[in-house]
Amino acid sequence: MIGNFIYHTPTTLYFGKGAIRDLPEVLGRYGKRVLLTYGGGSIKKLGLYDKVKELLRDFTVVELSGIEPNPKYDPSVITGAKLCREHGVDVILAVGGGSVLDCSKAIAACALYDGEGWDLISGKVQAQGALPVVDIITLAATGSEYDMGCVISHTALCDKRGYLDEHLYPVASFLDPEYTFSVSKWQTACGTADAINHVLEQFFAAPHSLFNDGVMISALRSLMTNVKIALEKPDDYAARSELMYVCSWGCNGILANGAGYSGWPMHAIEHALSAYFDITHGAGLAVITPRWMEEILSDRTMERFVTLGKDLFGMDGAAPEVETAHRVIAAFYDFFASIGIPMHLGELGVKADKIGEMADHILSHDSTDEPWMFAPLSREALIRILQASM
Amino acid sequence: MIGNFIYHTPTTLYFGKGAIRDLPEVLGRYGKRVLLTYGGGSIKKLGLYDKVKELLRDFTVVELSGIEPNPKYDPSVITGAKLCREHGVDVILAVGGGSVLDCSKAIAACALYDGEGWDLISGKVQAQGALPVVDIITLAATGSEYDMGCVISHTALCDKRGYLDEHLYPVASFLDPEYTFSVSKWQTACGTADAINHVLEQFFAAPHSLFNDGVMISALRSLMTNVKIALEKPDDYAARSELMYVCSWGCNGILANGAGYSGWPMHAIEHALSAYFDITHGAGLAVITPRWMEEILSDRTMERFVTLGKDLFGMDGAAPEVETAHRVIAAFYDFFASIGIPMHLGELGVKADKIGEMADHILSHDSTDEPWMFAPLSREALIRILQASM
Numbered sequence: 001m002i003g004n005f006i007y008h009t010p011t012t013l014y015f016g017k018g019a020i021r022d023l024p025e026v027l028g029r030y031g032k033r034v035l036l037t038y039g040g041g042s043i044k045k046l047g048l049y050d051k052v053k054e055l056l057r058d059f060t061v062v063e064l065s066g067i068e069p070n071p072k073y074d075p076s077v078i079t080g081a082k083l084c085r086e087h088g089v090d091v092i093l094a095v096g097g098g099s100v101l102d103c104s105k106a107i108a109a110c111a112l113y114d115g116e117g118w119d120l121i122s123g124k125v126q127a128q129g130a131l132p133v134v135d136i137i138t139l140a141a142t143g144s145e146y147d148m149g150c151v152i153s154h155t156a157l158c159d160k161r162g163y164l165d166e167h168l169y170p171v172a173s174f175l176d177p178e179y180t181f182s183v184s185k186w187q188t189a190c191g192t193a194d195a196i197n198h199v200l201e202q203f204f205a206a207p208h209s210l211f212n213d214g215v216m217i218s219a220l221r222s223l224m225t226n227v228k229i230a231l232e233k234p235d236d237y238a239a240r241s242e243l244m245y246v247c248s249w250g251c252n253g254i255l256a257n258g259a260g261y262s263g264w265p266m267h268a269i270e271h272a273l274s275a276y277f278d279i280t281h282g283a284g285l286a287v288i289t290p291r292w293m294e295e296i297l298s299d300r301t302m303e304r305f306v307t308l309g310k311d312l313f314g315m316d317g318a319a320p321e322v323e324t325a326h327r328v329i330a331a332f333y334d335f336f337a338s339i340g341i342p343m344h345l346g347e348l349g350v351k352a353d354k355i356g357e358m359a360d361h362i363l364s365h366d367s368t369d370e371p372w373m374f375a376p377l378s379r380e381a382l383i384r385i386l387q388a389s390m
Numbered sequence: 391m392i393g394n395f396i397y398h399t400p401t402t403l404y405f406g407k408g409a410i411r412d413l414p415e416v417l418g419r420y421g422k423r424v425l426l427t428y429g430g431g432s433i434k435k436l437g438l439y440d441k442v443k444e445l446l447r448d449f450t451v452v453e454l455s456g457i458e459p460n461p462k463y464d465p466s467v468i469t470g471a472k473l474c475r476e477h478g479v480d481v482i483l484a485v486g487g488g489s490v491l492d493c494s495k496a497i498a499a500c501a502l503y504d505g506e507g508w509d510l511i512s513g514k515v516q517a518q519g520a521l522p523v524v525d526i527i528t529l530a531a532t533g534s535e536y537d538m539g540c541v542i543s544h545t546a547l548c549d550k551r552g553y554l555d556e557h558l559y560p561v562a563s564f565l566d567p568e569y570t571f572s573v574s575k576w577q578t579a580c581g582t583a584d585a586i587n588h589v590l591e592q593f594f595a596a597p598h599s600l601f602n603d604g605v606m607i608s609a610l611r612s613l614m615t616n617v618k619i620a621l622e623k624p625d626d627y628a629a630r631s632e633l634m635y636v637c638s639w640g641c642n643g644i645l646a647n648g649a650g651y652s653g654w655p656m657h658a659i660e661h662a663l664s665a666y667f668d669i670t671h672g673a674g675l676a677v678i679t680p681r682w683m684e685e686i687l688s689d690r691t692m693e694r695f696v697t698l699g700k701d702l703f704g705m706d707g708a709a710p711e712v713e714t715a716h717r718v719i720a721a722f723y724d725f726f727a728s729i730g731i732p733m734h735l736g737e738l739g740v741k742a743d744k745i746g747e748m749a750d751h752i753l754s755h756d757s758t759d760e761p762w763m764f765a766p767l768s769r770e771a772l773i774r775i776l777q778a779s780m
Binding site: 001002003004005006007008009010011012013014015016017018019022177207209210211213214215217218219221222225226237238241242244245246257258 | 391392393394395396397398399400401402403404405406407408409412567597599600601603604605607608609611612615616627628631632634635636647648
């Protein structure tokens with residue numbers, strides 16, 4: 001069944017080799033003063049920085065560089081918003097991965113808000129608008145280029161928040177797979193693990209439909225197949241183009257229109273891990289995934305595991321259901337290990353003595369124990385998942 | 391591989407039981423003067439007419455009723471455009487199936503054009519704008535509710551045209567599966583056949599990708615499974631909701647972003663059939679489909695048939711390819727026959743003596759023999775398809 005939903009994604013995707021040729025025309029719709037945001041030097045090594053500056057020769061460009069992974073409210077968002085106000089910026093151009101784009105979305109909202117920006121991000125105040133954001137994405141992962149969300153960390157509060165608002169959809173996203181050829185094996189694996197997790201967060205929900213199940217399983221198959229090709233041959237355009245496109249579908253709900261919202265419990269857990277230990281998001285998700293699956297396996301969720309076993313992994317439909325479920329869980333564990341992700345949180349720098357504190361943090365920030373969730377997680381369940389993940 | 395594309399669908403979908411409660415708020419964004427368009431009396435029998443009038447009690451409503459299947463430029467489009475101009479209409483509300491909506495889209499463009507409206511529809515002049523169109527769709531079929539196209543017939547010219555323009559996307563589409571419970575078996579079958587054909591027109595194209603193939607096969611599986619349930623039990627909400635949702639994806643390109651445009655050859659052929667004999671669009675497509683498949687089967691297209699055989703029909707991957715292809719073609723023939731569609735054009739009223747004339751018509755209107763097409767069709771090929779379909 002397809003349940004009730006309202007769906008609209010205002011973002012225009014410009015996809016493919018050479019797509020950024022349309023950048024000046026697109027930016028020009030919003031004005032002539034651009035805040036160009038990026039991270040470290042990778043876009044300079046790619047030659048993308050020079051290319052963008054050349055395309056923007058008729059624009060006034062203000063720059064904000066050095067945006068960090070797990071982008072921080074202080075200093076990045078605060079600084080960016082201040083630059084927008086000081087220079088009367090018309091449009092933000094984010095060039096880089098999901099962190100740069102997420103930070104730019106937060107800047108876009110905070111720039112038009114007179115109070116403390118964190119009040120928007122933490123949900124205390126609702127944004128009345130945001131500057132338009134255009135992006136050139138250089139990493140296939142978060143899907144931020146096609147959704148209305150961003151994730152921002154507040155170091156002083158030890159807080160990492162998912163911030164969702166209709167105003168945060170990019171107006172246009174440029175996706176050229178060639179810009180992902182130089183992405184490291186580690187980032188390629190972690191980005192794909194992130195996207196796989198986005199699909200699974202939506203797959204484990206109700207109601208189901210034959211159509212959405214097939215779309216999500218197709219996304220999983222494409223991600224799991226193409227990441228192996230890209231790791232082997234980083235400049236394989238076909239593989240990189242599928243990874244880039246499928247990742248963009250991760251978070252805008254299109255994969256599961258009319259399926260209930262699951263509450264995205266694995267993301268709730270991972271946000272605590274990243275807030276406490278600043279680990280790579282996709283790696284944290286990969287480690288949690290099989291342990292979360294073990295925890296939620298029940299009569300109620302069994303059908304989801306069996307469908308994955310049959311339709312994704314081609315397992316024998318006649319096998320006992322619980323056996324299939326455990327084989328599915330093992331298959332995800334083995335898959336993530338096979339693409340080079342260490343499958344224990346300890347290896348990522350997480351300390352076991354913080355598990356109780358993180359469980360409390362998760363419950364106070366994301367309420368993973370709501371009865372409406374597909375598989376609610378109590379404090380004890382969270383602790384079991386984290387302990388098993390160590 | 392995902393090839394280059396630009397993708398954006400501005401339409402907002404309001405999906406599910408009771409969704410039309412939001413209608414006044416949505417229409418109110420555009421103004422207070424509404425042209426309400428519909429066909430025969432079916433929306434009155436449904437109680438939908440009264441419900442809509444009640445929801446529109448604070449609006450000024452002008453009505454255009456009697457819009458026919460295969461909607462005609464003269465009188466429907468001409469009359470509707472005149473009404474819009476005379477009454478200063480702000481927004482068009484189409485209530486009904488794809489024909490009502492297609493007609494309303496053409497009205498929306500023609501209302502803002504001072505010259506002869508057919509010049510827009512026939513592509514001689516490009517529209518500079520269109521009135522906003524909102525729809526309540528009561529038939530799962532064309533996908534017009536989520537695309538920028540309409541198909542309009544010009545009786546005097548014996549012409550049936552697909553008219554595509556960015557201005558023709560509905561601004562909002564209301565899809566309540568309950569309004570399709572009373573759709574007849576014939577219309578349910580033909581609507582689904584239309585949607586299946588939309589997927590196949592996009593599946594037989596290049597380049598392919600693992601992801602898009604999976605999405606399209608999921609669409610086919612959902613349509614083919616759920617139509618049987620809906621024919622058996624017309625008020626099965628789960629089946630009707632999947633049919634309605636999947637049909638809406640048919641024509642906006644989302645099923646095959648980055649796959650090349652195939653040229654939609656089966657639609658080119660069917661438009662000639664409908665223009666000459668006013669047959670039901672979905673029925674015409676169903677009859678043509680297996681004959682078109684036989685005609686285009688070649689070394690170049692073989693892989694597409696084999697993928698359908700393996701992934702849609704679960705056929706043995708080890709069988710000889712050409713055997714699989716013929717089994718796929720037979721499976722589609724049998725499927726359409728099983729949902730009650732007569733599989734010979736003669737049964738639909740088509741006369742064999744017009745085949746040559748129709749082949750000329752197809753080539754002059756849709757140029758199915760372009761070398762860029764996935765499977766170009768010469769005049770001889772068109773004649774073979776039509777003859778085999780008789």
